[in-house]
Amino acid sequence: MTTETEPLLDASHVAKSFGAVRALTDASLTLRRGEVVALMGANGAGKSTFVKILTGALRPDSGTFNIKGRPARAGSPAEARRSGLVPVYQEPSLIPDLNVADNLRLGGTPTEPFRRWVAELGIEGLRLTDMIGQLPLATLRIMDLARALASDPDVVLLDEMTAALPTDLVEKVLATMRAQADAGLGVIFISHRFAEIAHLCDRASVLRDGRTVGDLKIEPGVEDRAVELMLGARIDLGSRAPGEAPPPRPAGPPRLRLSGLAAGNKLTDVSFDLHAGEVLGLVALEGQGQDELFATLAGFRRPTGGVYEVDGRAAAFGHPADAIARGVKLVPANRSEALLKERSVRENIALPFSTRMRDWGVLRMAHERARVAEAIARLQIDTRAQGEVQRLSGGNQQKVTIARWLAHGVETLLLFDPTRGIDVRTKRQIYDLVRELAAQGTAVLYYTSELQEVPLACDRTVVLFNGRTVDEISAAEADQETLMRAAYGLSRTRAAGVSA
C-alpha cells in the first residue's frame, strides 16, 4: 500500500548515453500524491531523454526508477502505463483512419469516463462516430488527455501538451489538472510557458546539461531563479534594443504581393505586401487558414483565386521547386517533415544543392562543405551528434531546418512557428537571426503561436481570422492584448466603438 509519505514516482541518479554523447548524467525526480511538478530545462539539457526514460521508451544506463515503490527499470511504454504512468504528448497518438470509438477500443479506454472528461475539458459536440482525421488538432490533443484521465492513472505526464493549444482550452486543461491533483493524482508538467507553470505547479525540477540542478517551490518571482538555473547564467527573456526602432516601411515594389488570395474553403481572402528587408508577423488562432496560406505560398497547393505575385510576376506554383526557383523558401511547422532523421547534419543542410536534375552529377564537395560550415557557425548548431540528425535536441534540429536555406541562399523566407517547443536561448538566437536576415535584405514572413514573440521579431503584423486578413498592426502597437483581441476577431481596443 502506498502511504502518504512514500513517493508515487521516484527516479534518482538516472544516466543515459548515446554513443559518445552523454544525454543524461545525473537526473532525479520525486513525485508525491497530489503534487504537480514541472520539469524544466533548456534545449539539449536532456529533458526529452529523461521523459523517454520515465515513460519506458528508453532504458537508463544506470540509476534507479521506482513507480509506487516498485522498480520500473526494465519497462516498456506498455509496462509504464500498466504501472500507472500515462504520458500525453504534443502530437496526439490517435489513428487518423479510425473513428473515435475505434480508437478508444484500441487503447482499451472505457467510453463513459472518456466522454465525461472530454466535456469537462471543454470540447462540445464530439461524436463517437467522428473520424479522427477530420477533427481539428486542438480537439485531438484534448481527446488524448481525456483518454489518459479515463484510464484512471496514478501519474500523468504532460509533455508540451499545451503548446499551440488555444488559450481557452489551455485554461480548461490547467484547471482540470489542478483539480485532479488536489484529488490525489500526480502530475509531471512540461511547458515552455512560465505562466502556465506558475499557474499549475507546486514545484519545478530543473535540468541542465543532463543533471538535475535544482528543485524550486513555485512562488512569486521564481521565474528568474528558474531561468538562471536552466541557463547557468542570468539572461532576460529578451527585448529589442531601444535604438533598433523598426525601420520605415521599405519603399519600392514588394517582394510578395497578395490580394484577395484564396485556396480551398479555409483560406478565402488574404491580402498583404511583403517587402525586402522586413519581417512581417502573422498572428492567428489555431486553424484560421495559416496552414493553407503557407502551403500555397510555398508551392504545396495551387491558389484557387485572387492574386499572388513574387517580384511583380504572377506565381501559381505547382510544386515547391517552383517556389524555390523564385527564392521563396519554407521552414515548416513540423520538424519531422523537413528532416532526414537518419542522415547527417551536413547532408540535411546540403539537400537543396542536389534536388534539381542538373545537380545530379558529381557533388561540389568543397563548395558544399564551406556553405554548410558557414550556416552551422551562423546558427551555432551544436554538432556533437552530427552523424544523425535524430540524435540532436529539438532546438538544434530546428536550427538545421533553417540552416538549410541559409546555406542555399534565401530571398523570401517563410517561417511557420519556428520557435515552437524550443528553449529560451535558442528562441533568442532565432529572433536575432531573423532580424539579421532582414537587415541584409531578406523578406521574412513569420507565423507564431506565441504572441509575446511578435514585438521581438517582427516589424508589423497581419492578423488572420477565419481565412481572411482582418487587421494590420505595427510593431510598436503589438502588445499581447491587442494581438489577442485581433486574433479573436474583436475590435482592437476595448469598447472603442462606444467611447468614440
Next chain:
Amino acid sequence: MSDATTPETPSLLLRIGRFLRDNPVIPLIGLLFALIGILELMRPGIISPFWMGNTMRFAIPLAMLAACQVLTMLTGGIDLSAAVVATVAGFVVATATPLVGVPLAVSIALGAGLMVGLVNGIGVAFARVHPLIMTLGTGLIATGCLQVYQRYVIATGSEIPAFLVWLGTGRTGILPNSLYVFIPFAVLILLLLRYTGFGRVLFAIGSNENATRLSGLRSWQLLMALYLLSGFIAALTGLLYVGIIRAPSLSLANPLLLPSVAAAVIGGTSIFGGRGSYAGAIVGALILTVMGTMLTLMQLPEGARRIIFGLIILLVTALFVRITNQR
C-alpha cells in the same frame, strides 16, 4: 572497475550493434571468411585459386542484379522485374545475333531493359503504383512477351556473341574475365551513391520523401531515372549471364531474383529505404554463392537444399537487422 564508468560502457551487445551499424561490411566479410573456413573443413583442399575464380564468376551476375535492388530499395522500392529483364536481354541477344548481327542485337537487348524500366518508372512515379506490384506486373508481362517472341525466332537458332562468351567463361590468369565489366561497374555504382547528387537524393527520398519535396525535388524525375537505370543494369547483367551459362532459355536468370534481393538485404540495405550500401551487397552476393556451394557439397536432395538455403537467408537477415537496429 569503478561505478563512475558504467554509464559510458553500455552492454557489450549494444556496443557491437552500434559498431556493426556504422561499419556493416566488416562483419559481413568476417562471415564470408568463416563460411569459407567451414567449407575447407568439410572438403579439405577445395579452396584453390581455381575455386575462387569460379566463385567470383557466379557471384558477379548476382552482385550486379543486387545493384538493381540496392538502388531501388534505397527509395523504399524494389525491382522484381530485374531477373526477368536479365533473362530477356540474354535470350534476345542470343537469338537476334544470327538475324541482325552483334551490335544491333546488343542494342535491342539493352533497349528492352530500358523499355521495362521506362514502364516501371511511369507506373511508380506517375500512377503511384507500389513498386512491388508494378515491377511484379512488368516482369510477368515481359515473360509473356518473351514467349511470344520465341515463336518467331524458334527456327533461327541461337548464337552467343563471342565477346560475351569470352567475358563469361574466359580467364586472365586465375581471375574471370567478367571482372573487366564488374570492377568498373561496381566502382561506378559506389561513386554514384557516395559522390553524386543523384546518390544523395536517392538516400534522401527513402529517408523522408516530404523533406525532399520541400527542398525542391520533383520525385518523378528521380523515380524515372532510377527505374530506367535499374532496367539497364538488369539487361547488362543478362548479357553477361548468357555468356556464363552459354545456353539461352526462357528462364535463364529468373532463379537469381530472390537471391539478388537477399544479397542486398544481407548487405545491410533496408527495404524501407534510406539506408544501405552497395559494398555490403557485393559481399552478400559472395556469401550466398559460397553458401550455395556448401549446400551442393552436402549432397542433399534439391528440396532440402532449397529449404536450408531459405532458412539461412531468413536467419542471417533477421539477426543482422536485429543487431544493427538496436538502440
